[in-house]
Amino acid sequence: MLHLPLYLDYNATTPCDPRVVEVMLPFFSTQFGNAASRHHSFGWQAEEAVDRAREQVASLIGAEPNEIVFTSGATEADNLALKGVFETYTAKGSHIITCNIEHKAVLDVCKHLEKRGAEITYLPVNAEGLVSPQQVEAAIRPDTVLIAIMYANNELGTIMPVKEIGALARQHNVIFFTDATQAVGKIPVDVNQDNIDLLAMSAHKLYGPKGVGALYVRRRSPRVKLSAQMHGGGHERNMRSGTLNVPGIVGFGKACALCQEELQPDAERLTRLRDRLEKSLLQIDGSFVNGSRQHRLPNVTNIGFKGVDNEGLLLAINKEIAVSSGSACTSASLEPSYVLKALRLDDEAARSSLRFSLGRFTREEEIDYVVKKLGEAVARLRELSFR
Ligand SMILES: *Cc1c(COP(=O)(O)O)cnc(C)c1O
Numbered sequence: 103m104l105h106l107p108l109y110l111d112y113n114a115t116t117p118c119d120p121r122v123v124e125v126m127l128p129f130f131s132t133q134f135g136n137a138a139s140r141h142h143s144f145g146w147q148a149e150e151a152v153d154r155a156r157e158q159v160a161s162l163i164g165a166e167p168n169e170i171v172f173t174s175g176a177t178e179a180d181n182l183a184l185k186g187v188f189e190t191y192t193a194k195g196s197h198i199i200t201c202n203i204e205h206k207a208v209l210d211v212c213k214h215l216e217k218r219g220a221e222i223t224y225l226p227v228n229a230e231g232l233v234s235p236q237q238v239e240a241a242i243r244p245d246t247v248l249i250a251i252m253y254a255n256n257e258l259g260t261i262m263p264v265k266e267i268g269a270l271a272r273q274h275n276v277i278f279f280t281d282a283t284q285a286v287g288k289i290p291v292d293v294n295q296d297n298i299d300l301l302a303m304s305a306h307k308l309y310g311p312k313g314v315g316a317l318y319v320r321r322r323s324p325r326v327k328l329s330a331q332m333h334g335g336g337h338e339r340n341m342r343s344g345t346l347n348v349p350g351i352v353g354f355g356k357a358c359a360l361c362q363e364e365l366q367p368d369a370e371r372l373t374r375l376r377d378r379l380e381k382s383l384l385q386i387d388g389s390f391v392n393g394s395r396q397h398r399l400p401n402v403t404n405i406g407f408k409g410v411d412n413e414g415l416l417l418a419i420n421k422e423i424a425v426s427s428g429s430a431c432t433s434a435s436l437e438p439s440y441v442l443k444a445l446r447l448d449d450e451a452a453r454s455s456l457r458f459s460l461g462r463f464t465r466e467e468e469i470d471y472v473v474k475k476l477g478e479a480v481a482r483l484r485e486l487s488f489r
Contacts (some may be wrong), residue, residue, distance in 0.1 A: 104467055104468065104471055106421075106422050107420075107421065107422050107423060107424055108422065108423050108424065108468045108471065108472065109424045109461075109463075109464075110423060110424060110425050110458045110459060110460060110464065110468075110472065111424045111425055111426050111457075111459055112307075112401060112459040112460060112461030112462075112464075113256050113257075113259075113284060113307070113401075113402060113426075113457065113459035114426060114459070115306045115307065115312065116306060116307060116308065116309045116461055116462070117309065117463065118309060118310065118311055118353065118357075119309040119310075119356075119357060119360060119462070121356065121360060122309060122310055122311070122353045122356045122357045122360070123353070125352055125353065125356045126311065126349045126350075126352050126353040126356075127349075129148070129151065129348050129349035129352050130349050133147050133148065133151070133348075134148075134348075135147050135148035135149075135348070136148060136345055136346075136348075137149045137151075137152045137345075137346045137348055138335065138337060138345065138346070148346075148348045151348060151351075151352050152172075152346055152348060152351050152352070153167070154352075154355060155351045155352050155354060155355025155356070155358075156168075156170050156172075156351075156355070157355075158355035158356065158358045158359040158362075159303075159316055159354060159355055159358045160318075161358070161359075161362060162286060162287065162291075162358040162359075162361060162362045163282075163286060163291050163292065163293050163301060163303070163318060164291075164292035164293050164294050164295065165293050165318050166321065168321060168339070169293075169318055169319055169320060169321050170316050170317075170318060170319075171316060171317045171318075171319055171338045171339070171341045171342050172314065172315075172316050172338060172342065172346060172347070172351055172354075173314075173315050173316060173317055173342055174313055174314065174315065174347075175304045175305075175306070175312070175313060175314065175315040176205075176207060176281065176283040176302045176303060176304035176307075176315045177207040177315075178315065178317075178331075178342075179281075179302035179303065179304075179315050179316060179317035180205070180207040180208050180211060180281055180302050181207070181211055181331060182317050182328060182330075182331050182341065182342065183250070183279045183300045183302060183317055183328070184198070184208065184211045184212065184215065184248070184250060184279070185211065185215065185329070185331055186328030186329050186330070186331065186341070187247055187248045187277055187279070187300070187326075187328060188215050188218070188220055188247065188248070189329040190327050190328060190329050191247040191248075191277075194245065194247050195243070195244065195245025195246060195247050196215075196219055196220045196221060196245065196247065197220070197221045197222075197223070197243050197245045197246045197247060198212065198215070198220055198221070198222050198223070198246070198247065198248045198249075198250060199222075199223045199225065199238060199241045199242065199246060199248070199249045199250070199251075199276075200212055200222060200223070200224060200225070200249075200250040200251065201224060201225040201226070201227055201233045201251055201252070201262075202224045202225065202226055202227060202440075202444045203227050203231060203252075203255055203257075203258075203440070203441045203444045204250065204251075204252050204281065205252065205256060205281055205283070207281070208250055208252070208281055212224075212250075221245075223241045225237050225238065225241060225251075226444065227444050227445065229445050229446055230260065230393060230394035230397075230445075231255060231258045231260040231392070231393035231394055231441070231444070231445055232260060232262060232263070232394055232397060233251060233262060233263075233267075234263065235263055235266040235267050235269075235270055238251065238267050238270055238271075239270050239274075242270070242274050242276060246274070246276050247276065247277065248276065248277050248278075248279055249267065249270075249271045249276055249277070249278050249279065250279045250280070250281070251264065251267055251278075251280060252280060252281040252282070252284075253280045253281065253282035253283075253284065253285035253286075253291065253301075254282070254284040254285040254288075254289070254399050255284065255393070255441065256283070256284050257404060257428060257439060257441040257442070257457055258392055258393030258394075258398070258402065258404050258441060258445075258457075259284070259393065259398045259399035259401070259402025259403070259404070259459070260393040260394045260397055260398055260399075261285065261289070261394075261397045261398060261399065262280075262397075263397075264280055264296050264298070265295065265296045265297060267297075268280075268296050268297025268298055268299075269297050271297065271299070272297050275324075277299045277300065277324070277326055278297060278298055278299045278300070279298075279299065279300035279301070279302075280296075280298055280300070280301050280302075281301075281302045282298075282301045282302060282303055283302060283303055283304045283307050283315075284307060284399065285399070286301075286303045286307075286308060286361075287307070287308035287309075287357075287358070287361035287365065288308075288361075288365070288368075288369065288372075288399050288400060288401060289365075289369065289399060289400070290365065293318055293320070298318070298320070299319075299320040299324065299326050300317060300318060300319060300320065300326060301317070301318040302315065302316075302317055302318075303315055303316050303318075305350065305353065305354035305357055308357050308358065308361050309357045309360065309361070309461075309462060310350075310353045310354045310356070310357030310358070311349070311350050311353045311354070313347065313350055314347050314350035314351055314353070314354045315354075316354070317341075317342075319341065328341055330342060330343065332344055364462075368400075368462060369400040370400075372400040372401040372460050372461070372464070373400040375460055375464055375466060375469050376400060376401055376402065376403055376458075376460055378466070378469055379403060379458060379460070379469045379472065379473065380403040380405070382469075382470075382473040383403075383405050383473060383476060384405075385477075386407060386476070386477055386480055387408075388407060388408030388409060389405055389406065389407050389408070389480075390405065390406050390408070390451075391403060391404065391405055391406075392404040392405070392406060392442060392445060392447065392455055393445065401459055401460045401461060402457065402458070402459045402460075403457075403458050404442075404455055404456070404457045404458075405455060405456060405458065406447070406451050406452075406454045406455040406456075407454050407455075407456075407480050408451070408454060409450075409454065409484060409487065410454050410480050410483050410484060410487075411453055411454065411483070412427040412453055412454055412455060412456055413427070413453075414483050415454075415456065415476075415479055415480065415483060416456070418479040418482065418483065419475055419476065419479050422475060423471075423472055423475060423476075425456050425457060425458050425459075426456070426457050426459075427439070427453075427455065427456055427457070428440075428441065428442070428455075428457070438452035438453045439452055439455070442455055458472070
């Protein structure tokens with residue numbers, strides 16, 4: 103039995119895994135302590151639970167527990183990384199290298215920093231949605247303080263050459279930050295193998311709760327310093343004050359542990375389902391895939407349908423199927439996605455594209471239903487436009 107509407111928008115957010123909800127529950131009621139309360143067992147219990155979660159989160163990305171700073175999500179982690187480095191390393195310079203398909207949580211912070219005197223290089227991606235290590239190296243200057251390149255793009259699923267960019271950053275003594283919100287939990291990510299100094303992640307993109315995330319901050323070779331953006335009680339080694347969201351953090355930890363255990367089989371299953379979906383949708387006349395198909399997350403495909411407007415297409419299917427056109431923040435406007443435009447798609451092609459993102463609870467019957475519905479909807483819309 104199919105349950106409608108079907109959800110194929112896992113890159114926007116994921117449901118909490120029931121196993122995650124279960125471990126969170128006691129921390130709303132009986133184990134409600136403040137992790138910073140040092141003088142009684144309520145506090146100790148909460149602190150112990152946070153410590154365990156910190157190990158689980160760190161382990162998923164090959165980090166040490168004391169390198170994890172809990173935040174309210176990836177947006178806050180992005181803000182802390184960019185503003186924190188910009189404010190700390192002013193003596194060296196104020197040049198930042200990033201790319202033009204970063205998430206708005208990076209691009210909008212960069213725009214803000216420009217008003218504060220930062221100079222930002224926005225590297226253009228190629229038609230596949232990738233920046234090359236050569237582009238990054240050519241942009242490095244003596245006053246470059248940060249390279250900020252995302253691990254995987256949220257709209258396309260394309261995976262950047264992070265390891266190579268990280269190696270270059272290290273070689274040139276520049277701090278390397280990556281927004282890995284879409285990569286962590288889906289593909290192997292290791293801050294040491296990938297030469298990453300700062301990494302943003304979010305629980306609700308990997309079957310944890312909303313409103314919690316983390317910034318990984320390298321402690322050794324090099325030790326990265328950040329100025330806090332939230333001041334108060336000095337929590338999280340002074341980098342992020344505020345009482346810890348204990349239930350959220352516990353759920354985040356459990357979600358990371360589950361991803362670590364199930365990453366390989368999940369990735370294989372999702373690749374198979376995604377490929378089945380993509381292959382079938384490509385049978386529709388005039389359909390095409392956006393972004394690299396080689397360097398890509400297992401769960402995403404972004405597909406255009408020539409001559410069909412995605413707003414109309416969404417209207418035709420969105421009672422039964424949840425997918426997205428571009429990212430959640432721009433989908434309300436008529437502007438085509440800036441990510442697709444960065445691939446140098448013309449407006450019409452960009453406006454004909456949809457993102458399908460699959461996840462842990464996607465089943466084969468759902469894929470087959472989506473294929474059938476989309477085929478019908480595209481055919482109907484094309485018929486209408488020829489009248
Ligand atoms: C979802 C997402 C964010 C924002 O994460 P929140 O935890 O919702 O603030 C940032 N970057 C990328 C790449 C994302 O996909």
